[in-house]
Amino acid sequence: MRRSVAVALLCTGLLALAMAAGLLAGVKSLSLPTLLEVALGRGDAEARLILLELRLPRVVLGCLVGAALGIAGGIIQAATRNPLGDPGLLGINAGAGLAIVVGAGLLGLSGMGALLTLAAAGAALAALGVQSLAGLVQGSSAPLRLTLAGVAVGAMCMGLTQAIALADPERFDLVRNWRVGSLAGDAGLILPSLVPALGVGLVATALLAPRLNIAALGEERAASLGLSIGVTRGLALFVTVLLAGTATAAAGPVAFVGLAAPHAARRLAGADERAVLLNAGLIGAALIAAADALGRIAAAPAEIPVGVVTALLGAPILVLLVGGRRGVAR
Amino acid sequence: MTGRPTAMPARMLTLRLPAGRLSLRVAPRAALCCAGLGGGCLLLALAALTIGTMPITLAEAARALRGNAGADLHLVVVEWRAPRIAGALLVGAALGMAGALFQTLLRNPLGSPDVVGFDAGSFSGALMAMLAGGGPVAVAGSGFAGGLLAGALVFGLSGSAGGSRARLILTGIAVGAFFTALNDWIVMSARLDTALAAASWRLGSLAGITADRLALAAVLLAALLPLGLSCGRTMRALELGDDRAASLGIGLAAARLRLALVGLGLTAVATLVAGPIGFVALIAPQAARRLAGGASLPLLASALFGAFFLLGSDVAGRLAFAPLQLPAGALTAGIGGLYFVALLWSRRSGGRVA
Numbered sequence A: 001m002r003r004s005v006a007v008a009l010l011c012t013g014l015l016a017l018a019m020a021a022g023l024l025a026g027v028k029s030l031s032l033p034t035l036l037e038v039a040l041g042r043g044d045a046e047a048r049l050i051l052l053e054l055r056l057p058r059v060v061l062g063c064l065v066g067a068a069l070g071i072a073g074g075i076i077q078a079a080t081r082n083p084l085g086d087p088g089l090l091g092i093n094a095g096a097g098l099a100i101v102v103g104a105g106l107l108g109l110s111g112m113g114a115l116l117t118l119a120a121a122g123a124a125l126a127a128l129g130v131q132s133l134a135g136l137v138q139g140s141s142a143p144l145r146l147t148l149a150g151v152a153v154g155a156m157c158m159g160l161t162q163a164i165a166l167a168d169p170e171r172f173d174l175v176r177n178w179r180v181g182s183l184a185g186d187a188g189l190i191l192p193s194l195v196p197a198l199g200v201g202l203v204a205t206a207l208l209a210p211r212l213n214i215a216a217l218g219e220e221r222a223a224s225l226g227l228s229i230g231v232t233r234g235l236a237l238f239v240t241v242l243l244a245g246t247a248t249a250a251a252g253p254v255a256f257v258g259l260a261a262p263h264a265a266r267r268l269a270g271a272d273e274r275a276v277l278l279n280a281g282l283i284g285a286a287l288i289a290a291a292d293a294l295g296r297i298a299a300a301p302a303e304i305p306v307g308v309v310t311a312l313l314g315a316p317i318l319v320l321l322v323g324g325r326r327g328v329a330r
Numbered sequence B: 001m002t003g004r005p006t007a008m009p010a011r012m013l014t015l016r017l018p019a020g021r022l023s024l025r026v027a028p029r030a031a032l033c034c035a036g037l038g039g040g041c042l043l044l045a046l047a048a049l050t051i052g053t054m055p056i057t058l059a060e061a062a063r064a065l066r067g068n069a070g071a072d073l074h075l076v077v078v079e080w081r082a083p084r085i086a087g088a089l090l091v092g093a094a095l096g097m098a099g100a101l102f103q104t105l106l107r108n109p110l111g112s113p114d115v116v117g118f119d120a121g122s123f124s125g126a127l128m129a130m131l132a133g134g135g136p137v138a139v140a141g142s143g144f145a146g147g148l149l150a151g152a153l154v155f156g157l158s159g160s161a162g163g164s165r166a167r168l169i170l171t172g173i174a175v176g177a178f179f180t181a182l183n184d185w186i187v188m189s190a191r192l193d194t195a196l197a198a199a200s201w202r203l204g205s206l207a208g209i210t211a212d213r214l215a216l217a218a219v220l221l222a223a224l225l226p227l228g229l230s231c232g233r234t235m236r237a238l239e240l241g242d243d244r245a246a247s248l249g250i251g252l253a254a255a256r257l258r259l260a261l262v263g264l265g266l267t268a269v270a271t272l273v274a275g276p277i278g279f280v281a282l283i284a285p286q287a288a289r290r291l292a293g294g295a296s297l298p299l300l301a302s303a304l305f306g307a308f309f310l311l312g313s314d315v316a317g318r319l320a321f322a323p324l325q326l327p328a329g330a331l332t333a334g335i336g337g338l339y340f341v342a343l344l345w346s347r348r349s350g351g352r353v354a
Helices: A001-023 A032-039 A044-078 A092-106 A114-137 A142-166 A169-178 A187-215 A220-224 A229-251 A257-269 A273-298 A305-321 B028-048 B058-067 B071-106 B118-132 B136-158 B167-187 B192-203 B213-231 B232-239 B242-247 B252-274 B280-292 B297-320 B328-345 B346-352
Strands: B013-016 B023-028
Touching: A001 A044, A001 A257, A001 A273, A032 A044, A044 A187, A044 A229, A044 A257, A044 A273, A044 B023, A092 A114, A092 A142, A092 A229, A114 A142, A114 A229, A114 B167, A114 B213, A142 B192, A169 A305, A187 A220, A187 A229, A187 A305, A187 B213, A257 A273, A257 A305, A257 B213, A257 B252, A273 A305, A305 B118, B013 B071, B013 B118, B023 B028, B028 B058, B028 B071, B028 B280, B028 B297, B058 B071, B071 B232, B071 B252, B071 B280, B071 B297, B118 B192, B118 B252, B136 B167, B136 B213, B167 B242, B213 B252, B213 B297, B232 B252, B242 B252, B252 B328, B280 B297, B280 B328, B297 B328
Parallel strands: none
Antiparallel strands: B013 B023
C-alpha cells in the first residue's frame, strides 16, 4: 500500500512539473515567481491574462485529453491482453475523427454535444471493426493482428477524413491543425462540455478496474469467481470509446500517449489494474502537457501540434516495446 | 522445388522457334491475364481522355494529340488529360511492382511500402526538397534518399538478420508513423497556399501533375521497370525459403539488397509524381496473383493491375462526385478498406497475414 501511495505521489509530482512547464513556456516565457504571484491572486494584469485566460485552459484541456488517452490505452491493454493497445494505433481515434468530420463537414452538425456523440459512435465502430477484423485472422500473435488491422482501418479513416477536408479550402484550414492532434483550439469553449463525458468515463473506469484484475486470472477462473466476462468486455468497450472519442473530439487524433502511459504506469505500480489505470491517467496527462509545452518551445514563435510531437517521440517507444527482451513480436 | 508444388503456376507452355535454340516458357493463364489487364488499361485511358466536364470524341482527341486542333481542345487533351493519364499509368505500374517486390522480400501480404513506412520516408525527402525550392531531379534524389533512410531504419532497428518478420512489420509501422508525423508537421508549417498543394500531394493526387516531373519519372521508370522485371527469377528462388534459395546458388544478401533497392527506387519515383498513394502497392500484387494463378506474386501482372487500379481511381475521383474532385489517394484508401475486409475475411489467407 505504501508503495502505491508513493507511486501515485511521484506521478502527481510529474504532472505538476509538466503543468508548470506548460504554463510558463511560450512566446512570452514567464518565471516561476510570476506564476506563484498570480496563483496567490496578485501579479500584474498582463501576466494574469496570459496565465489564467490563455494558458491555463489549454493546459487543463491537454491534461484531460492525456488522462483520457492514458486510461483508454490501459484499459485496451488489460482487456484485450495486447501490450500494443493504444487508441491511436488501433484506429479508434481515426474512426472518431472521421465521424466528426463527416458530421460537421458534410451533415453540418455543430455543438459540442453532437460532436461528442458522433466521436463516440465513430470510435465504437472503429473499435468493433478492428476487433472483428483481427479476430478473423488466425495463425499469428494477437498484438500483430490487432495492430495491423488497426493501422489499416486508421489509414482508411485518415484518408477519407483528409479527402473530405480537402474538398473545401476553408474547411481544410479549419481542420488541418485538428487533424494531426492539436490543443490550439479555443480551450475555454471546449472544456465545459468535455467535463461531463469524462466524468462518466472516470466513474465507469473505477467500476471496471477491479473487474479487470479478476479477468487477468484468465477467462475460466474469472468466470468461476462469478465475473461476467460479457459485462466486463462491454464495460471496457464503453469506457474506451467514451474516453478516446472525447479526447479526439477535443484535440484530434493523438497517438502513442495511450501506448506509453500505461506501460510506464505498469513498470512503476505493478500489476494491480486500479493503480495502473490511476497512474496511467496521471502520466498521460503529464505527457500531453509536456509535449504541448515542448511543441511551443521548440518551434517558437510557431508551434508544433501536440499530435506531431507525441508521434515523433512515441514511435521510438513502439520500436523499443516491439524489440525489447520481453518483446511482443514472436 | 518438389516440396512446394504450388509455388509454380499450374500449367506452362513452352514456345520454341522451329530452327533456333531460343525457347520461352509461358503460363497461358498469366499471359492471358496480362493481356486482359493491358487491354483494360488501354480502354480506361481512352475513356479518361474523352469523358469529363468537356466531353470529347475519340476522333477529336486523336486530332488534338496529332497537334492539329483548336486551342481549347489542345489545352484539355494535351495539357491536362493526357499527362494525368500517363502519370496514373506510370505511378500505378511502379507501385504495383514495388508492392510485389517488397511483399516477396518481407514474405507478408501486408508488407508493402505504404504500410511499412517506406513511402512516408520517401515523401519526407521529396517534400523537404520541394519546399526548399529544388527542381524535379533534386526532389527525386531527395525522395530516394528518404526512402533509403526509412528502409535502413526499419531493417536496422528490427535486426532483420535474426529478428522475426512480425518485428520487422511492427518496426515498419513505427517508422512510418514517425515519418508521417514529420510530413504533417512540414505541411502544416507551410503557408496556406503551399500547404494546400502539399496536402493534396500528401494524400496522393494526380491533379497537380507537372510536365517536368512526369518526363523525369518516365525516364527513370524506363530503367527501373525492366530492372524490376529482371528480379522475377530471384524472387521465385527467395520464395522457396532462405536455405533452398542459398542451395540454388542465390547470394541471399545481394538478392535482398537488389530487390529492396529496386523497390525503393520505384516507390520514390511514384512519390515524386503523385505523393504517397496508399493501398495500390498493397492490393495490386495480391489481386494480380489471384487473377494470374499460381502462388507467387507476378511482377508484370502486378504492375499492370496497379496501373489499371490507379487510373480507375483517378477517373472515379474526377467524375463520380462532380463537381467535387477527390484525389486518387482518397479513392484508393476507401477501396483499400474494402480490400482489408476481404483479405481478413478469407480464412484461406489467414496464414499469410504475418
